[in-house]
Amino acid sequence: MEALEGVRVDVLGRKGTLGQFSKEFGKLAPQERAAAGKALNAAKDALESAFEARKHSFDTEALNARLGSEWIDLTLPAPGARPGSLHPVTQVQMELEDLFTSLGFAVLDGPEVETEYHNFDALNIPASHPARDMQDTFWLTDSNLLRTHTSPVQVRGMERLGPPLRMIAPGRVFRNEEVDASHEHTFYQVEGMMVDRNVSVAHMLYFMKTLLSAIFRREVTIRLRPGYFPFVEPGFELDIQCLICGGPGCPVCKQSGWVELMPCGLVHPNVLRMSGIDPDEWGGFAFGLGLTRLAMMRYGIDDIRLFESGDLRFLRQF
Ligand SMILES: [Zn+2]
Numbered sequence: 001m002e003a004l005e006g007v008r009v010d011v012l013g014r015k016g017t018l019g020q021f022s023k024e025f026g027k028l029a030p031q032e033r034a035a036a037g038k039a040l041n042a043a044k045d046a047l048e049s050a051f052e053a054r055k056h057s058f059d060t061e062a063l064n065a066r067l068g069s070e071w072i073d074l075t076l077p078a079p080g081a082r083p084g085s086l087h088p089v090t091q092v093q094m095e096l097e098d099l100f101t102s103l104g105f106a107v108l109d110g111p112e113v114e115t116e117y118h119n120f121d122a123l124n125i126p127a128s129h130p131a132r133d134m135q136d137t138f139w140l141t142d143s144n145l146l147r148t149h150t151s152p153v154q155v156r157g158m159e160r161l162g163p164p165l166r167m168i169a170p171g172r173v174f175r176n177e178e179v180d181a182s183h184e185h186t187f188y189q190v191e192g193m194m195v196d197r198n199v200s201v202a203h204m205l206y207f208m209k210t211l212l213s214a215i216f217r218r219e220v221t222i223r224l225r226p227g228y229f230p231f232v233e234p235g236f237e238l239d240i241q242c243l244i245c246g247g248p249g250c251p252v253c254k255q256s257g258w259v260e261l262m263p264c265g266l267v268h269p270n271v272l273r274m275s276g277i278d279p280d281e282w283g284g285f286a287f288g289l290g291l292t293r294l295a296m297m298r299y300g301i302d303d304i305r306l307f308e309s310g311d312l313r314f315l316r317q318f
Helices: 002-012 017-027 030-069 088-102 152-161 201-216 269-274 291-299
Strands: 165-174 186-196 222-226 232-241 258-267 283-290
Touching: 002 017, 002 030, 017 030, 088 165, 088 186, 088 201, 088 291, 152 165, 152 186, 152 269, 186 201, 186 291, 201 222, 201 232, 201 258, 201 283, 201 291, 232 283, 258 269, 258 291, 283 291
Parallel strands: none
Antiparallel strands: 165 186, 186 283, 222 232, 232 258, 258 283
8 A cells, every 4th residue: 555655656746757747848849739738648547547446456455354354253142141149248148147037036227327326326435435446437527427337237226126136237337447458448247136134145155156157167166355345245355266277377367366256245234225225124145247257267268358349250259
């Protein structure tokens, strides 16, 4: 194509060969000029049409080459919809819901945008309480907040259903966290609560053990440490031995061999009272379980950031 254009400029161009002939016209005798002009025009027409014909054949060749290389067979069957899969957190959540439903618990839902009252005050965390600093909160401009735990659903459950009450509340929670392999700003928890007469720590341990052996499908080693949470008294931290490294230490268990799995305890009398339940008649236990962390332990995932990454290479494994 380029060579052809070069030839066109050389021959038909303003300074081309054909033009040079016109300049010679002055040297001809007047009677010869008409015939020479005619011959020159005929030559010019012939050259131009030869040029157009060649150009057209080059264009056709280029188009055919492109069609050949980009050709698709429209008669082949379409690849079809790619089957999706449930997110690992969803799978663990559904199993937990099945398990607790079979134990007589209701599955409750609550808003992700919460009032300060439900997220803190009603859980015995007053405005000046240092416990509020333990949770880095995303505050909204209307003084509501993104819930920092699923515990406000306990409050909503007690307010709406009253005692006796058995409930779990799975859901998404938010913390203003420095994100690393074991911390995310968005993750999932399950809140559990039972309010009845004569509820003790023994009941709580029974449910915790049933829960963990069902989820991990094996015996897990647990330990109970005293823990401080304003909404329970007494309060505990329930840890399980790290299922990723089995004890020696890894990034997920922060080299300790143990993973903090859930805070739990007997419901603080103030919490019951604030939701209109008489603590002299009723008692209860409550626990908060890191659903995301549970999925990490269950599937041996060592980086929490994968869960919210949307990376299909990760998701397709489940
Ligand atoms: Zn570990």
